[in-house]
Amino acid sequence: MSIEVKDVTYTYSPKTPYASTALKGVTLRIEEGEYVGVIGKTGSGKSTFIQHLNALIRLQSGEIKVYDIDLTAKKPDLKRLRGTVGMVMQYPEYQLFDETVEKDVSYGPKNLGLDDREIKERVREAITLVGLDYEDIRDRSPFELSGGQKRRVAIAGVIAMRPKVLVLDEPIAGLDPKGKQEILALVKKLKASFSPTVIVVSHDMDSVAENCDKIALFSDGEIARFASPREIFYDDELLAKTELDCPSVVKVAKELSRLGMSLPSMPVTKAELIAALRERRAHG
Amino acid sequence: MDNIVFGQYYPSNSPVHRLDPRVKLLIVLFYIVTVFFVADYAMYGVLFLFIVAVALLSKIPLRVLFRTVRAVVVLVLITSAINLFFTKGEELLFSWKFISIYKEGIERAIKLALRLILLMLFPSLLTLTTTPMELTDAIESLLSPLKVIKVPVHAIALIMSIALRMIPILMEETNKIILAQKARGADFDTGGVLKKAKAMIPVLVPLFVGAFRRADELALAMDARCYSSVAKRTKYKVMKLTVADLVAALFCLSVFALVFLNKYLWHFDEMILSLFR
Known part of the structure:
Protein backbone atom coordinates (compact mmCIF):
# COMPACT_ATOMS: atom_id res chain seq x y z
CA MET A 1 0.00 0.00 0.00
CA SER A 2 1.47 3.39 -0.86
CA ILE A 3 -1.29 5.88 -0.16
CA GLU A 4 -4.25 5.65 2.13
CA VAL A 5 -6.81 8.46 2.31
CA LYS A 6 -9.62 8.33 4.83
CA ASP A 7 -12.61 10.61 5.04
CA VAL A 8 -10.81 13.80 3.99
CA THR A 9 -12.89 16.97 3.97
CA TYR A 10 -11.56 20.37 3.01
CA THR A 11 -13.09 23.85 2.92
CA TYR A 12 -11.42 26.85 1.33
CA SER A 13 -11.58 30.16 3.25
CA PRO A 14 -13.69 28.72 6.05
CA LYS A 15 -15.94 31.14 7.98
CA THR A 16 -15.97 33.81 5.27
CA PRO A 17 -18.47 34.65 2.52
CA TYR A 18 -16.02 32.96 0.12
CA ALA A 19 -16.11 29.63 1.93
CA SER A 20 -16.44 26.67 -0.39
CA THR A 21 -16.15 22.99 0.36
CA ALA A 22 -13.85 21.33 -2.15
CA LEU A 23 -13.66 17.83 -0.69
CA LYS A 24 -16.38 15.96 1.18
CA GLY A 25 -15.31 12.78 2.90
CA VAL A 26 -12.91 11.43 0.31
CA THR A 27 -11.69 7.91 1.00
CA LEU A 28 -9.45 5.80 -1.20
CA ARG A 29 -6.46 3.51 -1.19
CA ILE A 30 -3.76 3.45 -3.83
CA GLU A 31 -1.47 0.44 -4.02
CA GLU A 32 2.17 0.61 -4.99
CA GLY A 33 2.60 0.08 -8.71
CA GLU A 34 -0.77 1.46 -9.73
CA TYR A 35 -1.28 4.04 -12.46
CA VAL A 36 -4.25 6.04 -11.24
CA GLY A 37 -6.17 8.58 -13.25
CA VAL A 38 -8.00 11.35 -11.43
CA ILE A 39 -10.84 12.75 -13.51
CA GLY A 40 -13.88 14.95 -13.03
CA LYS A 41 -15.26 18.31 -14.04
CA THR A 42 -13.43 21.55 -13.27
CA GLY A 43 -14.04 22.39 -9.62
CA SER A 44 -14.83 18.81 -8.63
CA GLY A 45 -11.94 18.73 -6.16
CA LYS A 46 -9.25 16.95 -8.16
CA SER A 47 -6.51 19.53 -7.63
CA THR A 48 -7.38 19.99 -3.97
CA PHE A 49 -7.17 16.24 -3.53
CA ILE A 50 -3.74 15.75 -5.08
CA GLN A 51 -2.33 18.76 -3.24
CA HIS A 52 -3.21 16.97 -0.03
CA LEU A 53 -0.95 14.07 -0.97
CA ASN A 54 2.27 15.95 -0.29
CA ALA A 55 0.82 18.35 2.27
CA LEU A 56 0.79 21.39 0.00
CA ILE A 57 -2.65 21.68 1.55
CA ARG A 58 -2.71 20.76 5.20
CA LEU A 59 -5.36 18.36 6.39
CA GLN A 60 -8.43 19.94 7.94
CA SER A 61 -10.15 16.69 8.79
CA GLY A 62 -9.64 13.05 7.94
CA GLU A 63 -6.52 10.93 7.63
CA ILE A 64 -3.82 10.48 5.02
CA LYS A 65 -0.93 8.06 5.10
CA VAL A 66 1.78 7.99 2.44
CA TYR A 67 3.92 4.89 2.95
CA ASP A 68 4.88 5.26 6.61
CA ILE A 69 4.45 9.05 6.74
CA ASP A 70 1.37 10.01 8.71
CA LEU A 71 -0.02 13.37 7.59
CA THR A 72 -2.31 13.63 10.58
CA ALA A 73 0.77 14.08 12.76
CA LYS A 74 1.17 17.56 14.14
CA LYS A 75 4.50 18.00 12.38
CA PRO A 76 4.82 15.46 9.59
CA ASP A 77 8.26 15.04 8.05
CA LEU A 78 7.60 17.37 5.11
CA LYS A 79 11.04 17.03 3.59
CA ARG A 80 10.79 13.26 3.40
CA LEU A 81 7.18 13.48 2.24
CA ARG A 82 8.05 15.80 -0.63
CA GLY A 83 10.91 13.57 -1.61
CA THR A 84 8.48 10.65 -1.62
CA VAL A 85 5.60 12.28 -3.47
CA GLY A 86 6.87 14.18 -6.50
CA MET A 87 4.34 16.70 -7.75
CA VAL A 88 4.41 18.06 -11.27
CA MET A 89 2.01 20.98 -11.25
CA GLN A 90 -0.03 22.33 -14.15
CA TYR A 91 2.17 24.12 -16.66
CA PRO A 92 5.31 23.20 -14.72
CA GLU A 93 7.44 25.23 -17.13
CA TYR A 94 6.25 28.36 -15.29
CA GLN A 95 8.17 27.31 -12.18
CA LEU A 96 11.61 27.46 -13.85
CA PHE A 97 13.78 30.18 -12.36
CA ASP A 98 17.50 29.51 -12.35
CA GLU A 99 20.22 30.61 -14.77
CA THR A 100 21.00 27.19 -16.15
CA VAL A 101 19.05 24.00 -16.67
CA GLU A 102 21.45 22.10 -14.43
CA LYS A 103 21.01 24.53 -11.51
CA ASP A 104 17.26 24.54 -11.92
CA VAL A 105 16.96 20.76 -11.90
CA SER A 106 19.24 20.52 -8.85
CA TYR A 107 16.94 22.81 -6.82
CA GLY A 108 14.79 19.92 -5.58
CA PRO A 109 17.58 17.52 -4.60
CA LYS A 110 19.42 20.43 -2.95
CA ASN A 111 16.38 21.14 -0.83
CA LEU A 112 16.42 17.50 0.24
CA GLY A 113 19.87 18.17 1.65
CA LEU A 114 21.80 15.70 -0.49
CA ASP A 115 25.54 16.02 -1.05
CA ASP A 116 26.93 17.56 -4.24
CA ARG A 117 28.02 14.35 -5.92
CA GLU A 118 24.68 12.71 -5.36
CA ILE A 119 22.91 15.85 -6.66
CA LYS A 120 25.02 15.95 -9.80
CA GLU A 121 24.42 12.29 -10.43
CA ARG A 122 20.67 12.64 -10.00
CA VAL A 123 20.47 15.75 -12.18
CA ARG A 124 22.30 14.01 -15.00
CA GLU A 125 20.05 10.98 -14.64
CA ALA A 126 16.85 13.05 -14.54
CA ILE A 127 17.75 15.20 -17.56
CA THR A 128 18.71 12.13 -19.58
CA LEU A 129 15.60 10.29 -18.49
CA VAL A 130 13.28 13.03 -19.78
CA GLY A 131 14.93 12.64 -23.16
CA LEU A 132 17.24 15.65 -23.25
CA ASP A 133 20.95 15.71 -24.00
CA TYR A 134 22.60 16.46 -20.65
CA GLU A 135 25.92 17.77 -22.00
CA ASP A 136 24.16 19.91 -24.57
CA ILE A 137 21.53 21.47 -22.36
CA ARG A 138 23.02 21.70 -18.86
CA ASP A 139 24.49 25.19 -19.26
CA ARG A 140 21.68 26.72 -21.25
CA SER A 141 19.12 29.07 -19.73
CA PRO A 142 15.77 27.35 -19.17
CA PHE A 143 14.08 30.47 -20.56
CA GLU A 144 15.56 30.07 -24.04
CA LEU A 145 14.23 26.54 -24.54
CA SER A 146 11.16 25.57 -26.54
CA GLY A 147 7.85 24.94 -24.76
CA GLY A 148 8.17 21.15 -24.86
CA GLN A 149 11.77 21.27 -23.66
CA LYS A 150 10.84 23.58 -20.80
CA ARG A 151 8.19 21.13 -19.65
CA ARG A 152 10.70 18.29 -19.76
CA VAL A 153 13.20 20.28 -17.72
CA ALA A 154 10.49 21.07 -15.18
CA ILE A 155 9.55 17.40 -14.93
CA ALA A 156 13.24 16.54 -14.58
CA GLY A 157 13.33 18.99 -11.65
CA VAL A 158 10.74 16.86 -9.88
CA ILE A 159 12.05 13.42 -10.70
CA ALA A 160 15.58 14.40 -9.69
CA MET A 161 14.13 13.98 -6.20
CA ARG A 162 13.46 10.32 -7.08
CA PRO A 163 9.90 10.27 -5.78
CA LYS A 164 8.27 6.89 -5.19
CA VAL A 165 4.91 8.41 -6.09
CA LEU A 166 4.71 10.70 -9.10
CA VAL A 167 1.72 13.03 -9.21
CA LEU A 168 1.05 14.97 -12.40
CA ASP A 169 -1.59 17.68 -12.74
CA GLU A 170 -2.70 17.93 -16.37
CA PRO A 171 0.70 16.97 -17.76
CA ILE A 172 -0.38 17.13 -21.39
CA ALA A 173 -2.48 20.32 -21.29
CA GLY A 174 -1.56 22.78 -24.01
CA LEU A 175 0.69 20.43 -25.96
CA ASP A 176 0.37 19.36 -29.59
CA PRO A 177 -0.48 15.68 -30.31
CA LYS A 178 3.16 14.75 -30.73
CA GLY A 179 4.14 16.51 -27.50
CA LYS A 180 1.30 14.71 -25.72
CA GLN A 181 2.48 11.30 -26.89
CA GLU A 182 6.03 12.10 -25.86
CA ILE A 183 5.05 13.18 -22.35
CA LEU A 184 2.79 10.13 -21.90
CA ALA A 185 5.60 7.85 -23.05
CA LEU A 186 7.91 9.65 -20.63
CA VAL A 187 5.51 9.06 -17.72
CA LYS A 188 5.45 5.34 -18.59
CA LYS A 189 9.23 5.29 -18.64
CA LEU A 190 9.39 7.00 -15.25
CA LYS A 191 6.89 4.54 -13.84
CA ALA A 192 9.05 1.66 -15.04
CA SER A 193 12.23 3.19 -13.58
CA PHE A 194 11.74 4.58 -10.10
CA SER A 195 8.29 6.03 -9.53
CA PRO A 196 6.25 2.83 -9.36
CA THR A 197 3.07 4.67 -8.43
CA VAL A 198 1.73 7.31 -10.79
CA ILE A 199 -1.27 9.57 -10.24
CA VAL A 200 -2.39 11.71 -13.15
CA VAL A 201 -5.07 14.39 -13.17
CA SER A 202 -6.42 14.69 -16.69
CA HIS A 203 -9.27 15.90 -18.84
CA ASP A 204 -8.05 13.79 -21.72
CA MET A 205 -10.16 10.62 -21.53
CA ASP A 206 -8.28 8.88 -24.34
CA SER A 207 -4.98 9.04 -22.50
CA VAL A 208 -6.62 8.09 -19.20
CA ALA A 209 -8.31 5.02 -20.72
CA GLU A 210 -5.14 4.05 -22.54
CA ASN A 211 -2.80 4.23 -19.56
CA CYS A 212 -4.55 3.95 -16.22
CA ASP A 213 -5.15 0.84 -14.14
CA LYS A 214 -7.70 2.61 -12.04
CA ILE A 215 -9.68 5.82 -12.20
CA ALA A 216 -10.85 8.02 -9.35
CA LEU A 217 -13.87 9.87 -10.68
CA PHE A 218 -14.50 13.06 -8.72
CA SER A 219 -17.87 14.75 -8.65
CA ASP A 220 -18.75 17.71 -6.42
CA GLY A 221 -15.89 17.02 -4.01
CA GLU A 222 -16.72 13.36 -3.60
CA ILE A 223 -15.36 10.24 -5.24
CA ALA A 224 -18.24 9.08 -7.42
CA ARG A 225 -16.40 5.87 -8.27
CA PHE A 226 -12.91 4.43 -7.85
CA ALA A 227 -12.62 1.57 -10.31
CA SER A 228 -11.04 0.33 -13.52
CA PRO A 229 -11.55 2.35 -16.72
CA ARG A 230 -13.77 -0.46 -18.03
CA GLU A 231 -16.13 -0.32 -15.08
CA ILE A 232 -16.41 3.46 -15.31
CA PHE A 233 -16.67 4.06 -19.04
CA TYR A 234 -19.24 1.30 -19.57
CA ASP A 235 -21.47 2.48 -16.73
CA ASP A 236 -23.87 4.64 -18.72
CA GLU A 237 -25.82 5.73 -15.67
CA LEU A 238 -22.67 6.97 -13.95
CA LEU A 239 -21.49 8.73 -17.11
CA ALA A 240 -24.80 10.55 -17.44
CA LYS A 241 -24.88 11.51 -13.77
CA THR A 242 -21.36 12.96 -13.77
CA GLU A 243 -21.57 14.39 -17.33
CA LEU A 244 -18.44 12.51 -18.24
CA ASP A 245 -17.16 12.20 -21.78
CA CYS A 246 -16.08 8.78 -23.07
CA PRO A 247 -12.75 7.88 -24.61
CA SER A 248 -12.91 7.48 -28.42
CA VAL A 249 -12.39 3.73 -28.20
CA VAL A 250 -15.41 3.32 -25.94
CA LYS A 251 -17.47 5.61 -28.17
CA VAL A 252 -16.60 3.46 -31.20
CA ALA A 253 -17.45 0.25 -29.33
CA LYS A 254 -20.79 1.61 -28.15
CA GLU A 255 -21.64 2.93 -31.60
CA LEU A 256 -20.80 -0.44 -33.13
CA SER A 257 -23.04 -2.23 -30.67
CA ARG A 258 -25.83 0.26 -31.39
CA LEU A 259 -25.51 -0.62 -35.08
CA GLY A 260 -25.89 -4.29 -34.20
CA MET A 261 -22.19 -5.19 -34.24
CA SER A 262 -21.75 -6.04 -30.59
CA LEU A 263 -18.20 -6.92 -29.56
CA PRO A 264 -17.21 -9.97 -27.53
CA SER A 265 -15.51 -7.79 -24.87
CA MET A 266 -15.60 -4.24 -23.55
CA PRO A 267 -12.46 -2.53 -24.92
CA VAL A 268 -11.06 0.71 -23.46
CA THR A 269 -7.69 0.84 -25.20
CA LYS A 270 -6.96 0.83 -28.91
CA ALA A 271 -5.20 -2.53 -28.67
CA GLU A 272 -8.21 -4.05 -26.91
CA LEU A 273 -10.56 -2.65 -29.55
CA ILE A 274 -8.50 -4.13 -32.37
CA ALA A 275 -8.29 -7.47 -30.58
CA ALA A 276 -12.05 -7.47 -30.02
CA LEU A 277 -12.71 -6.70 -33.69
CA ARG A 278 -10.35 -9.47 -34.77
CA GLU A 279 -11.97 -11.94 -32.44
CA ARG A 280 -15.41 -11.01 -33.72
CA ARG A 281 -14.30 -11.56 -37.30
CA ALA A 282 -12.65 -14.90 -36.47
CA HIS A 283 -15.89 -16.16 -34.96
CA GLY A 284 -17.87 -14.89 -37.89
CA MET B 1 -4.15 35.20 1.80
CA THR B 131 -15.31 46.88 -5.77
CA PRO B 132 -11.95 48.03 -7.14
CA MET B 133 -13.63 48.55 -10.50
CA GLU B 134 -16.21 50.91 -9.02
CA LEU B 135 -13.42 52.83 -7.33
CA THR B 136 -11.52 53.21 -10.56
CA ASP B 137 -14.63 54.43 -12.32
CA ALA B 138 -15.20 56.89 -9.51
CA ILE B 139 -11.67 58.22 -9.77
CA GLU B 140 -11.96 58.54 -13.52
CA SER B 141 -15.23 60.41 -13.16
CA LEU B 142 -13.92 62.73 -10.44
CA LEU B 143 -10.74 63.47 -12.39
CA SER B 144 -12.51 64.02 -15.69
CA PRO B 145 -12.46 67.85 -15.39
CA LEU B 146 -8.68 67.56 -15.78
CA LYS B 147 -9.22 66.43 -19.35
CA VAL B 148 -9.54 70.10 -20.21
CA ILE B 149 -5.86 70.61 -19.44
CA LYS B 150 -4.95 67.50 -21.48
CA VAL B 151 -4.42 65.10 -18.57
CA PRO B 152 -4.88 61.56 -19.98
CA VAL B 153 -7.51 60.69 -17.39
CA HIS B 154 -8.82 57.71 -19.28
CA ALA B 155 -5.37 56.20 -19.72
CA ILE B 156 -4.64 56.69 -16.02
CA ALA B 157 -7.91 55.01 -15.09
CA LEU B 158 -7.17 52.16 -17.48
CA ILE B 159 -3.72 51.64 -16.01
CA MET B 160 -5.25 51.64 -12.55
CA SER B 161 -7.95 49.17 -13.43
CA ILE B 162 -5.52 46.83 -15.17
CA ALA B 163 -3.20 47.03 -12.17
CA LEU B 164 -6.10 46.29 -9.83
CA ARG B 165 -7.29 43.47 -12.04
CA MET B 166 -3.80 41.98 -12.04
CA ILE B 167 -3.46 41.90 -8.24
CA PRO B 168 -5.64 38.83 -7.68
CA ILE B 169 -4.17 37.16 -10.75
CA LEU B 170 -0.63 37.75 -9.56
CA MET B 171 -1.56 36.60 -6.06
CA GLU B 172 -3.00 33.41 -7.48
CA GLU B 173 0.10 32.98 -9.61
CA THR B 174 2.33 33.59 -6.59
CA ASN B 175 0.46 30.95 -4.63
CA LYS B 176 0.78 28.48 -7.47
CA ILE B 177 4.51 29.06 -7.81
CA ILE B 178 4.98 28.82 -4.04
CA LEU B 179 3.16 25.49 -4.10
CA ALA B 180 5.22 24.27 -7.03
CA GLN B 181 8.49 25.16 -5.32
CA LYS B 182 7.28 23.74 -2.02
CA ALA B 183 6.60 20.52 -3.88
CA ARG B 184 10.27 20.62 -4.84
CA GLY B 185 11.19 20.80 -1.18
CA ALA B 186 11.46 24.57 -0.83
CA ASP B 187 11.36 25.86 2.71
CA PHE B 188 10.04 29.39 3.13
CA ASP B 189 9.41 29.34 6.85
CA THR B 190 12.65 28.60 8.63
CA GLY B 191 15.99 30.34 8.75
CA GLY B 192 17.08 33.94 9.23
CA VAL B 193 15.99 36.97 7.25
CA LEU B 194 18.71 36.47 4.64
CA LYS B 195 17.87 32.82 4.12
CA LYS B 196 14.17 33.61 3.86
CA ALA B 197 14.86 36.37 1.33
CA LYS B 198 17.00 34.01 -0.69
CA ALA B 199 14.28 31.40 -0.58
CA MET B 200 11.98 33.85 -2.37
CA ILE B 201 14.13 33.98 -5.54
CA PRO B 202 12.61 30.80 -6.99
CA VAL B 203 9.22 32.47 -6.52
CA LEU B 204 10.00 35.98 -7.72
CA VAL B 205 11.79 35.07 -10.94
CA PRO B 206 8.92 33.00 -12.37
CA LEU B 207 6.48 35.62 -11.09
CA PHE B 208 8.19 38.43 -13.01
CA VAL B 209 8.62 36.33 -16.10
CA GLY B 210 4.92 35.52 -15.90
CA ALA B 211 3.93 39.16 -15.35
CA PHE B 212 5.81 40.27 -18.47
CA ARG B 213 4.29 37.41 -20.44
CA ARG B 214 0.82 38.44 -19.33
CA ALA B 215 1.44 42.10 -20.11
CA ASP B 216 2.55 41.15 -23.61
CA GLU B 217 -0.48 38.96 -24.14
CA LEU B 218 -2.85 41.63 -22.85
CA ALA B 219 -1.32 44.34 -25.06
CA LEU B 220 -1.63 42.03 -28.04
CA ALA B 221 -5.24 41.18 -27.22
CA MET B 222 -6.11 44.88 -26.85
CA ASP B 223 -4.37 45.69 -30.11
CA ALA B 224 -6.23 42.91 -31.86
CA ARG B 225 -9.48 44.56 -30.80
CA CYS B 226 -8.31 47.96 -32.08
CA TYR B 227 -8.12 49.49 -28.64
CA SER B 228 -7.52 53.22 -28.63
CA SER B 229 -7.29 55.40 -25.57
CA VAL B 230 -8.76 58.43 -27.34
CA ALA B 231 -11.90 56.72 -28.61
CA LYS B 232 -15.15 57.88 -27.05
CA ARG B 233 -16.75 55.01 -25.19
CA THR B 234 -19.82 54.50 -23.09
CA LYS B 235 -19.98 52.89 -19.68
CA TYR B 236 -21.58 49.55 -18.94
CA LYS B 237 -22.49 50.71 -15.46
CA VAL B 238 -23.61 54.32 -15.46
Missing part, protein backbone atom coordinates in the same frame (compact mmCIF):
# COMPACT_ATOMS: atom_id res chain seq x y z
CA ASP B 2 -6.04 36.02 4.96
CA ASN B 3 -3.68 38.76 6.04
CA ILE B 4 -4.28 41.01 3.04
CA VAL B 5 -7.79 41.97 4.00
CA PHE B 6 -7.17 45.65 3.38
CA GLY B 7 -8.61 46.34 -0.03
CA GLN B 8 -10.63 43.19 -0.15
CA TYR B 9 -14.20 43.57 -1.24
CA TYR B 10 -16.74 42.08 1.13
CA PRO B 11 -19.80 41.18 -0.93
CA SER B 12 -23.19 42.12 0.45
CA ASN B 13 -26.19 44.09 -0.67
CA SER B 14 -26.36 46.85 1.89
CA PRO B 15 -27.31 50.52 1.46
CA VAL B 16 -23.63 51.39 1.88
CA HIS B 17 -22.61 48.98 -0.87
CA ARG B 18 -25.18 50.55 -3.17
CA LEU B 19 -24.04 54.15 -2.69
CA ASP B 20 -22.43 55.94 -5.59
CA PRO B 21 -18.70 55.18 -5.37
CA ARG B 22 -17.87 58.83 -6.16
CA VAL B 23 -19.83 59.96 -3.12
CA LYS B 24 -18.14 57.33 -0.96
CA LEU B 25 -14.72 58.35 -2.19
CA LEU B 26 -15.34 62.03 -1.48
CA ILE B 27 -16.73 61.26 1.96
CA VAL B 28 -13.58 59.30 2.77
CA LEU B 29 -11.40 62.18 1.58
CA PHE B 30 -13.29 64.59 3.84
CA TYR B 31 -13.05 62.07 6.64
CA ILE B 32 -9.27 61.85 6.37
CA VAL B 33 -8.98 65.62 6.59
CA THR B 34 -11.38 65.61 9.53
CA VAL B 35 -9.38 63.06 11.52
CA PHE B 36 -6.45 65.47 11.65
CA PHE B 37 -8.68 68.06 13.31
CA VAL B 38 -9.86 65.83 16.12
CA ALA B 39 -8.79 67.54 19.30
CA ASP B 40 -9.99 65.46 22.21
CA TYR B 41 -11.02 61.99 23.31
CA ALA B 42 -14.73 62.72 23.09
CA MET B 43 -14.41 63.32 19.37
CA TYR B 44 -12.38 60.18 18.88
CA GLY B 45 -15.31 58.44 20.52
CA VAL B 46 -17.80 60.15 18.23
CA LEU B 47 -15.87 59.16 15.11
CA PHE B 48 -15.49 55.63 16.40
CA LEU B 49 -19.23 55.32 16.99
CA PHE B 50 -19.79 56.80 13.54
CA ILE B 51 -17.59 54.10 11.97
CA VAL B 52 -19.32 51.34 13.92
CA ALA B 53 -22.70 52.69 12.81
CA VAL B 54 -21.67 52.73 9.16
CA ALA B 55 -20.20 49.25 9.50
CA LEU B 56 -23.45 47.93 10.98
CA LEU B 57 -25.40 49.59 8.19
CA SER B 58 -23.10 48.02 5.60
CA LYS B 59 -23.61 44.55 7.13
CA ILE B 60 -19.88 44.05 7.44
CA PRO B 61 -19.02 42.03 10.56
CA LEU B 62 -17.04 44.21 12.96
CA ARG B 63 -14.57 41.35 13.24
CA VAL B 64 -13.74 41.74 9.55
CA LEU B 65 -13.44 45.51 9.83
CA PHE B 66 -11.20 45.47 12.88
CA ARG B 67 -8.97 42.87 11.28
CA THR B 68 -7.81 45.57 8.86
CA VAL B 69 -6.16 47.34 11.80
CA ARG B 70 -3.75 44.43 12.08
CA ALA B 71 -1.98 45.75 9.00
CA VAL B 72 -0.91 48.89 10.84
CA VAL B 73 -0.32 47.49 14.31
CA VAL B 74 3.46 47.62 13.94
CA LEU B 75 3.32 51.19 12.64
CA VAL B 76 1.03 52.22 15.50
CA LEU B 77 3.32 50.64 18.09
CA ILE B 78 6.47 52.21 16.68
CA THR B 79 5.05 55.72 16.34
CA SER B 80 3.47 55.53 19.76
CA ALA B 81 6.72 54.34 21.32
CA ILE B 82 8.70 57.12 19.67
CA ASN B 83 6.24 59.71 20.93
CA LEU B 84 6.14 58.14 24.35
CA PHE B 85 9.90 58.26 24.83
CA PHE B 86 10.87 61.41 22.99
CA THR B 87 8.16 63.88 23.91
CA LYS B 88 9.42 66.38 26.46
CA GLY B 89 6.82 67.96 28.70
CA GLU B 90 6.39 69.51 32.08
CA GLU B 91 5.00 66.74 34.23
CA LEU B 92 7.65 64.04 34.62
CA LEU B 93 6.05 60.72 35.54
CA PHE B 94 8.84 58.20 35.28
CA SER B 95 12.57 58.38 34.84
CA TRP B 96 15.20 55.67 34.65
CA LYS B 97 18.69 56.27 33.24
CA PHE B 98 18.21 57.94 29.88
CA ILE B 99 14.51 57.08 29.63
CA SER B 100 12.07 59.64 30.88
CA ILE B 101 8.36 59.63 30.32
CA TYR B 102 6.23 62.70 30.61
CA LYS B 103 2.48 62.97 30.95
CA GLU B 104 2.37 64.81 27.62
CA GLY B 105 4.22 61.92 25.99
CA ILE B 106 1.65 59.41 27.13
CA GLU B 107 -1.18 61.57 25.91
CA ARG B 108 0.47 62.10 22.54
CA ALA B 109 1.21 58.41 22.13
CA ILE B 110 -2.40 57.48 22.85
CA LYS B 111 -3.81 60.15 20.54
CA LEU B 112 -1.48 59.20 17.70
CA ALA B 113 -2.40 55.54 18.05
CA LEU B 114 -6.10 56.42 18.01
CA ARG B 115 -5.60 58.67 15.01
CA LEU B 116 -3.78 55.99 13.02
CA ILE B 117 -6.41 53.40 13.85
CA LEU B 118 -9.20 55.76 12.84
CA LEU B 119 -7.31 56.56 9.63
CA MET B 120 -7.19 52.87 8.83
CA LEU B 121 -10.74 51.90 9.76
CA PHE B 122 -12.94 54.17 7.67
CA PRO B 123 -11.06 53.92 4.37
CA SER B 124 -11.14 50.15 4.91
CA LEU B 125 -14.90 50.43 4.96
CA LEU B 126 -14.70 52.06 1.55
CA THR B 127 -12.68 49.22 0.05
CA LEU B 128 -14.76 46.60 1.82
CA THR B 129 -18.00 47.96 0.38
CA THR B 130 -16.77 49.06 -3.05
CA MET B 239 -23.13 56.03 -12.13
CA LYS B 240 -26.12 58.06 -11.02
CA LEU B 241 -26.58 60.14 -7.91
CA THR B 242 -29.67 59.23 -5.91
CA VAL B 243 -31.47 60.56 -2.86
CA ALA B 244 -29.65 57.95 -0.77
CA ASP B 245 -26.32 59.43 -1.86
CA LEU B 246 -27.47 62.87 -0.83
CA VAL B 247 -28.66 61.65 2.56
CA ALA B 248 -25.42 59.75 3.16
CA ALA B 249 -23.32 62.75 2.22
CA LEU B 250 -25.30 65.09 4.45
CA PHE B 251 -25.17 62.71 7.38
CA CYS B 252 -21.41 62.16 7.12
CA LEU B 253 -20.62 65.80 6.56
CA SER B 254 -22.64 66.78 9.61
CA VAL B 255 -20.68 64.31 11.73
CA PHE B 256 -17.43 65.75 10.38
CA ALA B 257 -18.74 69.27 11.00
CA LEU B 258 -19.17 68.27 14.63
CA VAL B 259 -15.43 67.73 14.87
CA PHE B 260 -14.62 71.16 13.49
CA LEU B 261 -17.25 72.89 15.59
CA ASN B 262 -15.85 71.14 18.63
CA LYS B 263 -12.30 72.13 17.90
CA TYR B 264 -12.98 75.79 17.20
CA LEU B 265 -16.17 76.61 19.14
CA TRP B 266 -17.41 74.16 21.73
CA HIS B 267 -14.56 72.27 23.40
CA PHE B 268 -16.75 69.31 24.20
CA ASP B 269 -14.19 67.66 26.44
CA GLU B 270 -14.18 70.54 28.87
CA MET B 271 -17.97 70.70 28.85
CA ILE B 272 -18.20 67.07 29.90
CA LEU B 273 -15.48 67.46 32.48
CA SER B 274 -17.19 70.49 33.92
CA LEU B 275 -20.33 68.45 34.44
CA PHE B 276 -18.43 66.21 36.83
CA ARG B 277 -16.80 68.97 38.76
